[in-house]
Amino acid sequence: MKRVLVDMDEVIADPMTAMINWYRKEYGLDVDYTKMKGSWANGFPEQHQHLIRARLNEPGFFRHLPVMKNSQRVLAEINKKYELFIVSAATEFPNSLKDKIDWLGDHFSFISWKQVVLCGDKRLCVGDYLIDDHTKNLVHFAGKPYLFDAAHNKDVKEYERLHNWEEVANALL
Amino acid sequence: MKRVLVDMDEVIADPMTAMINWYRKEYGLDVDYTKMKGSWANGFPEQHQHLIRARLNEPGFFRHLPVMKNSQRVLAEINKKYELFIVSAATEFPNSLKDKIDWLGDHFSFISWKQVVLCGDKRLCVGDYLIDDHTKNLVHFAGKPYLFDAAHNKDVKEYERLHNWEEVANALL
Incomplete structure (x- = not known):
């Protein structure tokens, strides 16, 4: 898998x-x-x-953050076909850590605590695909990197861009 | 490095x-x-x-946990010669997350938030050496695994055992 x-x-x-x-x-x-x-x-x-x-x-x-459109439905499908991990660079903000776990519990209850990584540097994490909005995370990734479209990365040309969760579904499902 | x-x-x-x-x-x-x-x-x-x-x-x-004897001094040296990361399986206990960051700040202030990983499954994390007390974490590790001696792992024979931080220093410094 x-x-x-x-x-x-x-x-x-x-x-x-x-x-x-x-x-x-x-x-x-x-x-x-x-x-x-x-x-x-x-x-x-x-x-x-x-x-x-x-x-x-x-x-x-x-x-109490909004959920990205269609991410719940598409991730639920990805979770059936892949080994899924949520990887968040979060340790810079210690007060965010429990909030992030609780938020995932609310909106992505099919994702268990075993599938969550809260870190400072994603270079440590290995996998086959990474979907991320920051090139600093994609550049070290040994698998296939996907740039998720965001206001701050509009000028980036080096990575395959996924504009929304429909496009994630097309790429991975 | x-x-x-x-x-x-x-x-x-x-x-x-x-x-x-x-x-x-x-x-x-x-x-x-x-x-x-x-x-x-x-x-x-x-x-x-x-x-x-x-x-x-x-x-x-x-x-408010006790610090393992000599771990501060030896980790400070390791931090100069290696790329050091603290990797803790912690997401099962969401209330522990901020406590762990704060505890590290108190006792290992030379370790930055960028060097901390709080996760549920260490299989994601790659490196050259892993020091851990649980065989479930060592078994998937692609680098050199070291079993840190603990009351619950006395019967484990499969890994090189480090009994204390003096032995860690001898192994890595």
């Missing part, structure tokens, strides 16, 4: 949308999508970068 | 001693070391197994 590794943020969970909604409500300001290259956090005004960072490590932020 | 993966519980942290001390204080009973084969939790009386399990997922339990 081949092994599929799937990232969380910007792939099955949507922290960017949650952050933009919170920021608009709290500060009444918009983000600049043209400045997001490399990280969506760059799209927030310079003077509020520290607020965005603090919010990322606030207990509860990762607990 | 070669990569060393090091387990937490029973290798650098001592949850068994913490649990025995707590249990003796709360219930005034002793554990049976002869019944620990496979897991030290088996050494606690049958009727209290559920208490041990509940205690493992109590916030704070993994926050």
Whole structure:
């Protein structure tokens, strides 16, 4: 059985949308999508970068994120045909760790605790396929890397891009 | 630079001693070391197994564990000569996750969040050396496995055994 590794943020969970909604409500300001290259956090005004960072490590932020459209249905199928692991670079934000497990329990209850990896560096993790929105994670991967489309990676040309979970289904199912 | 993966519980942290001390204080009973084969939790009386399990997922339990003797000094040296990662099977106990990060910050401050992996299944993790007290983790490891001596693995013969951190230093430094 081949092994599929799937990232969380910007792939099955949507922290960017949650952050933009919170920021608009709290500060009444918009983000600049043209400045997001490399990280969506760059799209927030310079003077509020520290607020965005603090919010990322606030207990509860990762607990209530929107789910990426169709990811539940497609991952449930992938889980039957592959050895599936969710791999999230999360240890930078210790308060996110339990929130992420609980969020997975809510929205992806077919994924057990045995299938979850919370780490700081994905180079350690091996598999046949990796679906991730960051080239820094894809570049070291020995299997087949897929770039999941995100606001911060629009200019990346080096990887096969999957725009949504319908395209993931077409690639893997 | 070669990569060393090091387990937490029973290798650098001592949850068994913490649990025995707590249990003796709360219930005034002793554990049976002869019944620990496979897991030290088996050494606690049958009727209290559920208490041990509940205690493992109590916030704070993994926050205040004793540090294994000499592990700090030897790991600090290993961290200079190898690419070091701490790999802990922890996602079964979501309340342990932040505690483990905070505990590492207290006792192994030279280890950054990038060097920590909290997972459910170590088969995903690749490296050159793995120091672990559980054969279930060593058996799938493609590099050189070392069994770290523990009360529950005394009968294991299949792996090179390191009895303490002095022996780790002799093996790797």
